[in-house]
Amino acid sequence: MNRRALLLAPLGVALLAGGGFWEMLAGMRKGTFNPRGVPSPLIGKRIPAFSLPGFSDTDLVTGKPLLVNFFASWCVPCVEEHPVLMDLKEQNIPVWGIAYKDKPAATDMFIARHGDPYFRLARDEPGRVAIDWGTTGVPETFLVDGQGIIRWHFALPLTPETVDEELMPLWRKVA
Amino acid sequence: MIPELGHFALALAVAIAVGQAALPLWGAYRRDARLIAAAPALAIGQFIALATAFGCLIWSSVTDDFSVRNIAENSHSLKPLLYKITGVWGDHEGSILLWCFILAICGAAVATFGRNLPSSLRARVIGVLGATACGFELFALLASNPFLRLWPPPIDGRDMNPLLQDPGLAFHPPILYIGYVGFAVPFAFAVAALLEGRIDAAWGRWVRPWTLGAWCCLTGGIALGSWWSYYILGWGGFWFWDPVENASLLPWLTGTALLHSAIVVEKREALKTWTVLLAIGTFSLSLSGTFLVRSGILNSVHSFANDPTRGVFILGLLALVIGGSLLLFAFRAPVLASSGLFAPISREGALVLNNILLCSIAAVVITGTMYPLFADLLFGQKISVGAPFFNATVLPLAVPVFGAMSIGPVLSWKRAALGPALIRLWWAALAALAVGLIASLRARALPALCFGASAWMIFGALAELVERIRLFRVPFRGSIARLAGLPRATYGAMLAHAGLGVTIAGIAGMSLAADTISLVKPGDAVQLAGYEFRLLDLRDGLGSNYTSRIADVRVSRDGREIATLSPSRRTFTTQTMTTTEAAIHTNGIRDLYVVLGDERDGAAVLRLHDNTFAPWIWFGALIMAAGGGLSLLDRRLRIGAPVRASRVLAAAE
Numbered sequence: 104m105n106r107r108a109l110l111l112a113p114l115g116v117a118l119l120a121g122g123g124f125w126e127m128l129a130g131m132r133k134g135t136f137n138p139r140g141v142p143s144p145l146i147g148k149r150i151p152a153f154s155l156p157g158f159s160d161t162d163l164v165t166g167k168p169l170l171v172n173f174f175a176s177w178c179v180p181c182v183e184e185h186p187v188l189m190d191l192k193e194q195n196i197p198v199w200g201i202a203y204k205d206k207p208a209a210t211d212m213f214i215a216r217h218g219d220p221y222f223r224l225a226r227d228e229p230g231r232v233a234i235d236w237g238t239t240g241v242p243e244t245f246l247v248d249g250q251g252i253i254r255w256h257f258a259l260p261l262t263p264e265t266v267d268e269e270l271m272p273l274w275r276k277v278a
Numbered sequence: 279m280i281p282e283l284g285h286f287a288l289a290l291a292v293a294i295a296v297g298q299a300a301l302p303l304w305g306a307y308r309r310d311a312r313l314i315a316a317a318p319a320l321a322i323g324q325f326i327a328l329a330t331a332f333g334c335l336i337w338s339s340v341t342d343d344f345s346v347r348n349i350a351e352n353s354h355s356l357k358p359l360l361y362k363i364t365g366v367w368g369d370h371e372g373s374i375l376l377w378c379f380i381l382a383i384c385g386a387a388v389a390t391f392g393r394n395l396p397s398s399l400r401a402r403v404i405g406v407l408g409a410t411a412c413g414f415e416l417f418a419l420l421a422s423n424p425f426l427r428l429w430p431p432p433i434d435g436r437d438m439n440p441l442l443q444d445p446g447l448a449f450h451p452p453i454l455y456i457g458y459v460g461f462a463v464p465f466a467f468a469v470a471a472l473l474e475g476r477i478d479a480a481w482g483r484w485v486r487p488w489t490l491g492a493w494c495c496l497t498g499g500i501a502l503g504s505w506w507s508y509y510i511l512g513w514g515g516f517w518f519w520d521p522v523e524n525a526s527l528l529p530w531l532t533g534t535a536l537l538h539s540a541i542v543v544e545k546r547e548a549l550k551t552w553t554v555l556l557a558i559g560t561f562s563l564s565l566s567g568t569f570l571v572r573s574g575i576l577n578s579v580h581s582f583a584n585d586p587t588r589g590v591f592i593l594g595l596l597a598l599v600i601g602g603s604l605l606l607f608a609f610r611a612p613v614l615a616s617s618g619l620f621a622p623i624s625r626e627g628a629l630v631l632n633n634i635l636l637c638s639i640a641a642v643v644i645t646g647t648m649y650p651l652f653a654d655l656l657f658g659q660k661i662s663v664g665a666p667f668f669n670a671t672v673l674p675l676a677v678p679v680f681g682a683m684s685i686g687p688v689l690s691w692k693r694a695a696l697g698p699a700l701i702r703l704w705w706a707a708l709a710a711l712a713v714g715l716i717a718s719l720r721a722r723a724l725p726a727l728c729f730g731a732s733a734w735m736i737f738g739a740l741a742e743l744v745e746r747i748r749l750f751r752v753p754f755r756g757s758i759a760r761l762a763g764l765p766r767a768t769y770g771a772m773l774a775h776a777g778l779g780v781t782i783a784g785i786a787g788m789s790l791a792a793d794t795i796s797l798v799k800p801g802d803a804v805q806l807a808g809y810e811f812r813l814l815d816l817r818d819g820l821g822s823n824y825t826s827r828i829a830d831v832r833v834s835r836d837g838r839e840i841a842t843l844s845p846s847r848r849t850f851t852t853q854t855m856t857t858t859e860a861a862i863h864t865n866g867i868r869d870l871y872v873v874l875g876d877e878r879d880g881a882a883v884l885r886l887h888d889n890t891f892a893p894w895i896w897f898g899a900l901i902m903a904a905g906g907g908l909s910l911l912d913r914r915l916r917i918g919a920p921v922r923a924s925r926v927l928a929a930a931e
Contacts, residue, residue, distance in 0.1 A: 106612065107608070107612070110551075110607065110608045110611050110612065111608045113555060113558075113559070113604050113607065113608075114601065114604040114605055114607070114608050117562070117600050117601060117604055118601065120648075121593065121596065121597050121600075121601070123651075123652055123655060124575065124589075124593055125590075125593060126655055127575055127651065127655055128575070128589045128590050128593060130655070131575070131589075136654070136655065
């Protein structure tokens with residue numbers, strides 16, 4: 104190999120790596136690249152078919168994006184997450200709630216005590232629908248776009264930081 | 279007032295850095311003696327400005343000035359004084375300021391101790407350091423300013439991450455940063471040499487002490503970090519191949535290679551281009567490590583205060599520093615002609631082998647660390663690369679390094695014969711074989727091999743000493759005279775090589791470790807590896823900013839009490855976070871390690887470890903760093919010594 108080319112090689116490698124990092128940072132800002140996230144196999148797929156007391160999968164395809172939040176009255180992190188959901192409601196972001204393995208009376212008590220952040224509410228008492236959605240527990244939140252495609256899955260309680268840094272950039276993109 | 283003073287000092291430092299970058303470099307290019315002479319004063323001015331800024335930040339932290347955002351977010355009035363001081367560099371803004379401060383110390387050190395450098399070389403080195411400092415100080419000032427005020431000030435601060443409130447971690451960042459940033463000096467020397475278009479033996483002699491100093495601190499910093507994760511994270515492990523750990527290991531590997539190739543430049547005037555590239559590469563890896571940790575790109579337990587916007591700024595800086603220097607390298611490196619020729623079997627040959635192997639290990643570690651990120655970016659695949667990959671790829675490369683480490687130093691320069699060198703090491707080889715065989719009775723094959731390798735390194739270093747003083751071959755008195763006459767650098771190298779042997783023995787020993795988890799009621803006992811651990815009591819304790827739950831565990835062997843250990847769990851009230859404080863009893867050869875887990879129905883979960891040879895891991899790293907320090911004290915490397923000696927001679931005449 105030509106000596107000059109050999110001496111240029113380190114620069115080339117550094118430039119390639121730098122370009123890659125640039126792309127990653129740009130992706131992180133747009134929310135398309137998340138090195139931390141554990142991917143949900145459902146992202147980019149259509150929501151699973153279901154029919155629950157409250158609403159069914161066809162109701163979720165509204166032409167506009169929305170959030171689907173799995174919660175339960177017996178779950179302590181859900182209480183922690185609750186104010187964030189109330190904030191989202193104030194920002195006119197519709198959150199569709201699905202109560203997971205919860206007695207209807209208990210769910211109603213929970214909402215009466217803490218306030219109702221939900222646009223509409225469905226009840227998944229046997230917890231089967233949650234399995235189809237691939238949740239591992241509660242609370243978990245999904246972003247579903249206007250065509251019923253799942254865009255984002257967050258398997259922890261929402262925090263204001265997550266909303267600002269992860270959810271809102273995506274929301275602006277799909278809205 | 280004080281924070282504003284610090285803010286002003288930081289801005290002043292940027293202004294001085296611009297001058298420090300521009301004037302000496304321009305002066306050296308135009309051969310303007312006045313501009314060249316301005317370099318040291320600018321470097322010292324830079325140091326004073328940053329020392330003021332740093333001092334102001336510490337002052338604000340110690341006096342609990344919560345109107346400073348950075349302190350409100352990371353401090354608390356109840357935090358112990360030590361952590362108020364060390365907490366200054368516990369967060370992103372403060373650590374960047376520390377980074378800049380250390381860079382300024384390096385510049386001032388070159389200005390002060392570099393009096394015997396040719397003035398244009400010194401001006402260029404200081405100029406390059408100034409240009410680097412300028413970028414990072416701008417970053418501190420514009421994108422992560424630690425002096426920004428907060429209005430209205432909160433009544434009390436949000437407190438620091440409790441995991442960081444630990445003496446081991448308090449001093450980990452400064453030592454590690456001195457290591458990282460210290461490599462800026464060899465980098466500046468390399469860039470200055472490219473600008474000058476000349477590298478000679480003297481260049482190698484000037485670069486070595488700086489490299490050595492940075493290397494010692496990096497070794498110490500890595501060891502301290504690993505020790506911290508050993509005793510505070512409470513998993514009983516010491517190295518997790520975590521991306522942030524790898525980011526510190528990479529400059530260490532290439533820095534070690536640089537240390538050895540600089541010897542070849544000094545003694546034989548060969549490998550010049552390669553050494554310059556290594557110097558640039560080592561600092562580039564240090565910088566990239568800082569960048570990757572801060573940008574949030576790397577997924578790690580260690581990352582803090584990460585933010586993609588800051589990442590873009592740092593990436594731009596890296597592009598300038600690394601890209602610029604590599605571009606310069608591509609165009610100017612052909613000027614650096616090497617003159618020394620040597621045979622493959624020679625001291626130089628061994629050092630080249632060392633370089634090839636160390637850089638291969640570095641390449642493997644880079645690949646393992648970066649591959650998941652790039653696979654995610656390019657192919658959208660989520661994969662994780664963990665310990666099995668690193669263990670399987672690093673070890674086959676490390677074993678030849680261990681093998682060559684004892685042989686290299688006994689080879690002669692230029693041309694050597696392998697046979698006689700090996701004959702001189704016969705008893706070290708025999709001892710290594712014996713240790714390996716004994717170890718294979720209890721350990722699996724790989725650890726046994728490592729035990730053998732570590733014995734080879736330790737006895738090899740000893741054999742080199744015996745060889746050099748011609749023990750048993752010349753009269754004993756002659757040997758003693760030779761012992762006293764050996765240069766400190768030789769002792770330092772032997773010590774460092776033996777130190778690595780000790781560390782490797784410690785790592786291999788971890789494979790013999792035994793552990794158990796059990797639910798124990800007060801008064802009950804658990805047996806592990808011949809020791810009896812009896813839970814005496816569970817009690818509550820109170821610290822200055824935490825409450826703790828403490829277990830008292832009496833350890834005994836054959837009815838003889840050895841120690842009472844008190845592992846605890848601390849709950850920090852402000853941040854509602856719990857940390858585990860493992861209790862460790864060490865006798866220098868094995869660690870008995872107890873962690874307190876959850877409690878249920880009056881019983882507590884205790885995790886017990888018996889870690890044979892574990893303390894040797896850090897003990898060996900200390901020996902390595904001490905070896906580096908001893909080399910640094912060598913007369914030949916003592917900066918300024920030749921000048922003083924020649925002045926004394928001139929005065930005598």
